[in-house]
Amino acid sequence: MAEVRLNYKKPTLHGNITVPGDKSISHRSIMFGSIAEGRTTVSGFLLGDDCLSTIDCFRKLGVEIELDGTNVEINSNGMGNWKEPIDVLYTGNSGTTTRLMLGLLAGSKIHSILNGDASIGKRPMKRVITPLREMGAQITGRMDGQYTPLAIKGSPLSAIEYTMPVASAQVKSAILLAGLQAEGNTIIHEKDVSRDHTERMLRQFGAEVIVEDGTVSYKGGQTLQATHVDVPGDISSAAFFLVAGAMAEDSEITLHNVGLNPTRTGIIDVLTAMGANMEIIVDNEEAAEPTGTIMIRTSDLEGVQINGDLIPRLIDEIPIIALLATKANGTTVIRDAAELKVKETDRITAVVDELKKLGANIEATDDGMIIHGGSELxxxxxxxxxDHRIGMMGAIASLVSNGAVELDDPDCIAVSYPTFFEDIQKIIK
Structure with missing residues (x-):
């Protein structure tokens, strides 16, 4: 799709949406199914570009992966039987694929090269490579491995005890995946808890993992057992419609099968603190990943402070939260979010610059932004x-703006939400 012009003229929004599968869990389902011996099945898989890049990488490693809509079948002979790839393992725009595969490949028996698109080439890899090298990984690349492309020569690894300098599920997961092949007990200490999909999926595939007081530990050499993974709807995708429902006049949206992992529900906490008219019904609290139904209605919102240990639980939702804050009463302050600068783009600068174009009263800070509410966009x-999240923020802004909103590259949204514009049309009344 070329540039798109959105002119919805402030519609009311009503209807039901089932958002696509969780991107983080979809990535990991392919990875864990490729590590385990036997047949793993996945339902609800996200058919986004990023997750398809993960499938492509593992096919190049010799793993048999079949897609049937959002169902996936993975047949693997186990990690020890991966084949050395002839081609570069191309990760596209996916930071998750790139960083987690570094951990997996570090202790393998093969030599491989990872590379992604121009955006990946700018994202910092040293934060992953430093602990992996402490484990014995042999990784080289541009600027001493700070950036892709990266070459990995599989080698024997030793477990480490590591304190995370920043909250990052990708870094934590890379260490945990390397620890599967390491000798000894891998121990990771987190100051602020990041999303825990890797720990949950390790257990789901039969590994013993101990999580206690911000510390994750487990013994290397454990064998994973093939299983079934049911991928819930992605709360990061649901967030855009939660915000739309809260902002648009005379609206009510119901979102089904939304993942409610506590390490990901910061957006729910913010909406609650702002006074959103919202109801949540938990459907499956005891599942590997809890799910629920969320109903959101037009709301009278108040500005809030967003900082500290809440940030890792909503880091991907900050662009759409910033848009929400433009319609709230009072001022919203977002702090401790410097990690936004090293996402698909510098999201602090991007969010502030684009919302200003719409008429928002917003300013950037070193680690976040200040949004003065009550703006008429x-x-x-x-x-x-x-950046898919900046693109979706702009599209949702068009629902509450006085004029048309044009997006220069709507195709980038397919990374995480291929049916995004179709779902918008479903709820416009």
Whole structure:
């Protein structure tokens, strides 16, 4: 799709949506199914570009993976039987694929090269490579391995005890996946708890993992057992419609099968603190990943402070939260979010610049932003920066703006939500 012009003229929003599968869990389902011996099945898989990049990488390693809509079948002979790839393992725009595969490949028996698109080439890899090298990994690359492309020569690994300098599920997961092949007990200490999908899936595939007081530990050499993974709807995708329902006039949206992992529900906490008219019914609290139904209605919202240990639980939702804050009463302050600068783009700068074009009263800070609410948003031509979350923020802004909103690269949204514009149309009344 070329540049798109959205002119919805402030509609009311009503209806039901089932958002696509969780991106983080979809990635990991392919990875764990490829590690385990036997037949793993996956339902609800996200058919986004990022997750398809993960499938492509493992096919190049010799793993048999079949897609049937959102169902996936993975047949693997186990990690020890992966084949050395002839081609570069291309990870596209996916930071999760790139960083987690570094952990997996570090202790393998093969030599491989990882590379991604231009955006991945700018994202920091040293934060992953430093602990992996402490474990004995042999990884080389541009600027001493700070950036892709990266070459990995599989080698024997030793477990480490590591304190995370920043909250990052990708870094934590890379260490845990390397620890599967390491000798000894891998121990990771987190100051602020990051999303825990890897720990949950390790257990689901039969590994023994201990999580206690911000510390994750487990013994290397454990064998994973093939199983079935049911991927819930992605709360990061649901967040865009939660915000739309809260902002748009005379609206009510119901979202089904939304993942409610406590390490991901910061957006729910913020909406609650702002006074959103919202109801949540937990459907399956005891599952590997809890799910629920969320109903959101037009709300009278108040500005809030967002900082500290809440940030890792909503880091991907900050762009859409910033848009929400423009319609709240009072001021919203977001702090401790410097991690936004090293996402698909510098999301602090991108969010502030694009919302200003719409007429928002917003300013950037070193580690976040300050949004003064009560803005009457206008139409504008927006840049997506090739970042799916900035693109979706702009599209949702068009629902509450006085004029048309133009997006320069709507195709980038397919990374995490291929049916995004179709779902918007479903609820416009």
């Amino acid at each position: 206008q139409g504008a031509s927006l840049k997506t920066y090739g």
